[in-house]
């Protein structure tokens with residue numbers, strides 16, 4: 072059984088239909104790259120999976136549980152699926168360590184000592200053990216993004232959604248974040264990432280999804296998608312890149 | 313019969329200034345409490361609550377404080393009781409301050425970027441948890457300078473309560489003027505005392521604001 | 532006893548209310564125009580004037596912003612005659628409003644000026660504009676556009692604050708309400724009606740200022 076099942080999902084903003092019937096099944100441990108032009112609906116799809124947007128039609132289920140737009144179901148879903156954003160979105164008033172501890176304590180009611188131990192472990196995992204007491208504005212963009220990853224991991228999700236997580240970074244900081252993601256992939260974490268890093272997609276991902284005008288336009292293993300694109304849209308997309 | 317020394321004038325004014333301070337504190341704190349409640353209605357999910365607070369703010373920011381004082385004074389009088397001026401003054405100033413503080417604080421809450429809401433949502437937090445742990449702590453920090461700045465408006469606003477007969481600094485100024493026939497000196501001194509009350513508040517608001525901006529630039 | 536609200540009697544007082552409203556409007560117009568002009572002049576002086584002038588303007592602004600309007604009014608009307616400066620209620624009211632708004636708008640305009648990049652000024656100068664022309668076209672107009680909302684709400688605040696001029700017997704809307712309540716002994720209704728008129732004035736004034744903003748600064752995209 073697939074871990075994430077997306078069936079005929081449609082999403083409209085007013086009269087603008089952004090997702091026009093998306094079908095996608097993700098197996099446990101898969102690493103999926105989502106590519107496509109700006110405005111093709113990549114972010115919207117990830118945000119729907121995380122319940123940040125409500126879908127108009129179709130269904131999304133994660134580990135057998137349906138995504139329903141009420142507080143209780145949403146919370147259950149979000150405990151299973153973590154999300155990393157382009158703009159990091161760390162809580163600026165909390166230290167890196169506290170950022171990682173907060174949701175464990177208020178959502179899962181983990182005792183402070185345990186939450187702290189987990190936070191230290193996760194920061195260690197992203198290579199930032201020594202930054203526990205640093206505030207976000209004292210960290211570089213790459214470090215902030217790694218804290219955001221640690222923060223999501225501390226909730227022990229079964230899948231992570233990453234929306235262009237290196238796009239806001241200076242070029243020299245991109246690799247430190249990608250290295251962490253690669254590490255996660257090799258440990259078996261299920262990943263759905265919107266990315267413009269084609270080389271990374273080719274090296275790490277099990278499948279590549281090309282989105283075009285709100286649909287999954289082409290999908291397949293990276294060799295196939297990158298080496299022999301079938302549709303003119305994908306050919307053009309890869310060509311202009 | 314002009315046997316008032318300048319010292320007499322100053323002493324009388326300073327004694328009355330105590331009531332300006334007390335009324336300012338009561339109005340500011342009372343207004344803060346009411347504003348806290350209004351703020352929750354304003355940013356909450358109930359449509360009726362939002363519209364009510366919008367109307368409230370529109371009403372209190374769209375009419376003169378002096379009229380609000382009159383209406384409080386004579387409005388409470390309609391209940392047949394003899395209304396002491398301090399009660400009407402306190403009531404009107406609290407409601408008036410609340411309207412302005414609600415607007416100031418709403419601006420602060422709304423200035424917290426959407427990403428903070430989304431990140432905390434994606435971590436599984438509910439509305440109350442987000443407010444309590446993520447949004448309000450940040451909003452509070454940026455709310456401090458404009459809130460301190462508004463306290464100056466409250467202190468100055470208390471001057472109008474003299475018109476409904478509350479004896480504070482301005483009223484004392486009028487009384488002393490009538491006794492001494494030295495309006496230039498007396499009102500000059502009254503202004504000076506107000507300045508001494510308000511200027512430190514204005515200044516600290518500015519300094520806090522600057523500090524906050526510097527902190528923000530480090531991002 | 533149940534208090535009976537009754538507004539029929541107010542009909543006979545409409546002329547009084549209208550006259551008071553007219554004076555409040557007049558005070559606001561004069562105060563608004565001259566006050567903003569004074570504010571712009573002061574902002575200019577603080578930014579580009581000689582040091583001594585900067586000091587004077589700074590003191591003026593701080594003094595006005597940190598004292599109540601009512602006291603400024605009393606000082607002008609009751610205090611200044613001691614120096615031989617005598618004026619009528621309306622002149623005093625007008626002066627107080629101009630002085631008051633001048634200080635606030637100085638600060639608002641100044642914030643707008645500070646947000647104008649220094650390079651703009653030099654660019655203007657390099658195009659052969661005079662100092663004043665550069666200030667007017669390159670610095671002031673874009674700044675005013677930026678701070679117009681803040682300036683507008685300050686003008687509304689000053690209009691509402693003008694209720695205090697009734698205390699020096701300037702015959703504005705509040706004065707009219709005082710007069711009516713002393714005749715009719717219906718205090719609450721008198722002030723209630725006046726309050727509604729103020730509310731209406733505030734709404735209209737806001738619309739007017741928004742309209743002025745659109746006409747003065749048609750091209751929003753320029754910034």
Ligand SMILES: Nc1ncnc2c1ncn2[C@@H]1O[C@H](COP(=O)(O)OP(=O)(O)OP(=O)(O)O)[C@@H](O)[C@H]1O
Pocket residue numbers: 084089107108109110111112113114115116
């Ligand atoms: N909250 C919203 N309200 C209205 N329209 C929206 C909203 N969010 C996204 N859209 C629209 O939906 C479409 C898809 O947006 P989306 O952010 O999913 O694109 P994307 O593929 O992630 O693009 P990019 O590569 O630029 O991030 C766009 O046309 C966008 O304008």
Ligand SMILES: [Mg+2]
Pocket residue numbers: 113114115234235
């Ligand atoms: Mg996107």
